[in-house]
Amino acid sequence: MTGAALLVSLLVSLPFLFVIVRRPILRRLAVRNVVRRPREALLVVVGSMLGAAIITGSFVIGDAMNASIRAVARQHLGPVDEFVLARDQTTWDDLSRRLRTLPRSDVDGVLPVSTMDAAVTAYRGKQITSAPHTQVIGLDFAQARRFGGDPHATGMPAQAPRRNDVAITTDLAKVLGVHRGEAIYVNAYGTRTMLIVGDILPRRGVAGFSLAQGQESRNVLVPSWMFEEIRGIESTYATPPTMAVLVSNRGGVENGVGRTDRVKAEIARASRGLDPQVIGVKRLVLDQAEAAGKGFTQMFTTMGSFGVVAGLLLLVQLFVMLAAERKPELGMARAVGMRRSWLVGAFATEGWMYALAATVLGSVAGIGLGWVLVALSQQIFDTKHNRFELVFVVRPASIGLAFTIAFVIALTTIVLTSARVSRLNIIRAIREIPEPPPRRKRRWLVIGTAGAALGLLWTMAAAGSSEPFGLLLGPTLLFFGAAPLLSRAWATRSAVSLLSALTAGWGAVALAVFPKTAEGAPVTIYVVQGLVLVSAAVVFAALQQERVGTAVKRAGAQALALRLGLAYPLARRSRTALTVSMYALVVFILTFITTISHMIDASAVQAKADVRGGYSVVVDSSTSNPILVSDLARVPGVRNIAPLARTTANFQVEGMSKPAFWNLTAFDGRFVANGAPALVDRGKYPSEAAAWRAVLADPDLIVVDPSFLQTSGGPPGFEAKIGTTMTVADPQTGRSRVVRVAAISHSDMFLNNGAWYGRPGAKALFGDQLVAARFYVTLQAGVDPTAFASRVQGRFVDNGAEASAINDLMDEAFTMTNQIFQLFEGYLALGLLVGIAGIAVVMIRAVRERRRPIGTLRALGFPSKTIGRSFGVETGFIALQGTLIGATLALLTLYTLVTRSDAMGDVTFSVPWIPLLVLLVATVGASLLATVAPAVTASRIRPAVALRTTD
Amino acid sequence: MILPIPDGAPAASADTEDDMKDGSDSILVAEGVRKVYRSGGDEVVALHGLDLTVPPGEFLAVMGPSGSGKTTLLNCVSGLDDIDGGRVLVDGLSIHELSDKERTRHRAQEMGFIFQAFNLIPVFTTTENVELPLLLAGVHEREARARARATLARVGLAHRLERRPPELSGGEQQRVAVARALAGRPRIVWADEPTGNLDSEMAQNVIELLGELHAEGLTLILITHDPTVAAHADRLITIRDGRLVADERLGTGAPAAVGAG
Ligand SMILES: Nc1ncnc2c1ncn2[C@@H]1O[C@H](COP(=O)(O)OP(=O)(O)OP(=O)(O)O)[C@@H](O)[C@H]1O
């Protein structure tokens, strides 16, 4: 991978290497220019390294995600590749015996384990510490250490703890604050067992075994006979322990997965008649790692692409300026008979050196940027109910790929720009004559009309199939293709103005006109949309500059600084357009993200009320030792209790090759009576309560939320709707039923209820597994939910109680969302740096270019302050224009999206005026600050000296 | 923006009052002006204590070989550049004692410049270029535009009002520059080889234009290499190695006194 990527970089470099080696004249031209103006060269390099930095940074954060989940595979599974779940105790022994016959060529370990959920407590002095949701694992220590090819990977000790002692994981030891030799108390199935900690094991392999969501493994490892003792006399109302067999494929922790399919088939063969559930757990985790990593990389590159494009525009700008400065020299070269292609060659070779240096530096900076992103994400994701540890890794393969992408993009830009630059008419260039209006060439007419026809076809095809890219780009092609034709009938400026206005207008409303298209569209569509919108708007603005300028001048009466400051940007329209686009692009995406974040925030209050329904506290307890409703009811402050039974089920909808896990919560009549959560869509039912009651009564109906199956194995672009059918199955027994979505609930984030299903139906499907260990509680007036929750938690330690105010849980989730958006905003603001650096560079160069005119103005009697101020005006004009274009387009796009389609989910449109104003002021302000230095230089130009400069 | 400069000398402090009397009937008095250029360790003395008095309304031509210090003289005496010795009184005002700001205002109100290299502002149209000095002098925008157009008409460019300088011929550009120097009705116009880049017909054109203006009472100080241009002047001085080596009155043939007094 790395090799291939670097090979591509080398291949695209070959022409330049050839020039350097075989064309001494060109080499001299190219190298001399770099050496002669080292500061300028440095500017070009620094200005263009951001693209590479953004791309590399995106890869690094994706890799961190991937690696962190992969680490989970090593820590939670180690040698474990398949998890074979017995239907019950009696078949378990048989299953274990039969699996021992699996072929040694594929399998190098078989380990029967039994697990139960327990609440563990310990005493530290007078204080009680507790670890709800701890897993007790019964196994044979010696056998566990031999499991798989590598004893170290099992995490098991070489020496089993002494008889009567147990081993616990470091995670559990930390929570309880216990050390070797101290006592812990395990509460399960109504019994309480004191155990002595004989060993503390790392979170690794069998010792760290966990199938739970989080990264921690709170395990108590005990010999099988002790497991039976802890279990005691099983009470009737509790989820029974899980009896399973772990299987290790031959091969290491990660590369054993290759055999998963074969081993699964062998397990099925060996256990025929026992019907165990076989889950390829290792492959699940690794696939998830891959997907999450890719998703992260994609998300960051998608957003970063605006910054990358802005960086490329800066590169073009710098290059054009460099070329402009060297015009006379180029003219001489041409005059003495140098072919144009040679000129392009020399220029492009110089550019190749810049691109190489910039990409190398950018990649290094990108690793740093990635590190910062990882550190910040780590902080954001690690909340009370969402423990997550991100590890920073640098994978050479990713860096190589990022390098190649950035390098090829930069190089392409440079080569194209060089070709364009060396085509300029030398005479015109020297005399600073603006580009003449494009000649009406027949060629363009033909190409344009063909393009327009193609655009029309594309549009029609896309409209038919709701294909979003065609819907956006088809009309764009149509409009711009029509430009040459329309220019014949009309003045070019009016024609192109009209067409670009049409394009921008279409870009803003396209997704709203075809709301279906927007809903399933990939996020890249917003990048395409942003690019189309911004470029069309900038073309429009560039053509209307005179009008804009006149308006501004009228407003500013006769201030000379204003007149002078506007003169240059108005006269150099294409350069101005380039800089304006840089700002517009970056501000577009920043406004977009800021507004979305604001709208989500604004929806928080409603969302909390919706998810809460009539309840204010949620109480969870251990499934092996659930709190009894009657006990909970005795806690002062309680008014009503709705017991809920939560379990993990297998779901399969159309388009999925294998089922995926998702939570399922079973409710009863009490839940509805006390005020069930609000629904997004109650389907055909007259009221929400009626919908809930219908689902309770009919086991063929289910309620899901919009996030259903979206983070685990659902088909791409899947979104459950009223009427969607699916198979729901008990993972343990495989018993299944086809159900239909009757209503859509609100996403409940950290509450994690999953799908809502009626209690009777659930009991039929899941049997004894299903235990009401979760409770929604309504409180008496005046009782504080947060205080109540902590009281409950203290009171039911032995039941592994975890209680929270629902509002607090939701707040935690919203805070996390908010911080993720802030991270995005900060990341995107990097693009602003490009804009600001760009304007600084442009102004520094402008001062040099304009020495003579400035000298003249000073001689005419222009005060030096006016000269300085005019630079501020120029910057302000460009920055303000770009910022306004970007912000307006983003708001327009979001407005149409939010009001016309469901793509943005359940939010109402509102504008974050204050943050946007801050963004605007900060952007323009920073740009003005960046102009101070060049402005001062300009105002210090002495007329007598400047007038002598020959240019 | 506008610094009201009263006609004649401002009320100056008592000790300078005396000095100023010398030039009370001259628009320009230069006394012992010295200019030294320093670049690196080198020192080039471009003006060696030069004296010059110009009465109002005079057309003075300056000649001299290349590198003799003509441009330096113009820059120093007009106040565009600082000097290393001596002093320059314009309208009795010692311009090098003014702050940069005041000097700039003074320039905007009293002086016009024409350069060999035209030096028009490329991004402004012809009209806008000519308007600049008027706006600087605080003339209202509408009036400035009207006067700029009238001045352009006068130099024969009524049909080029909205062109940008790069789109004009050299002669046309120079005429715009002349119009720019004149639009604000300055009292002194400085011209540094205004015909150097023009063919003889164009040059003649520009000189005649300047001649007309001079006839209206404008003080004109013109540097040239061309004796036929210099022949239009009232008086001709010659510079060599930063020193005034000849000062002759033209037309009368009688040599004027070298230096002041
Ligand atoms: N910035 C400078 N630094 C050093 N020396 C300078 C500088 N400007 C001018 N000189 C020198 O001062 C002397 C006078 O120059 P000036 O430009 O006044 O000559 P000039 O008479 O106008 O010549 P020309 O007719 O060629 O325009 C010359 O020797 C020149 O080399």
Ligand SMILES: [Mg+2]
């Ligand atoms: Mg000169």
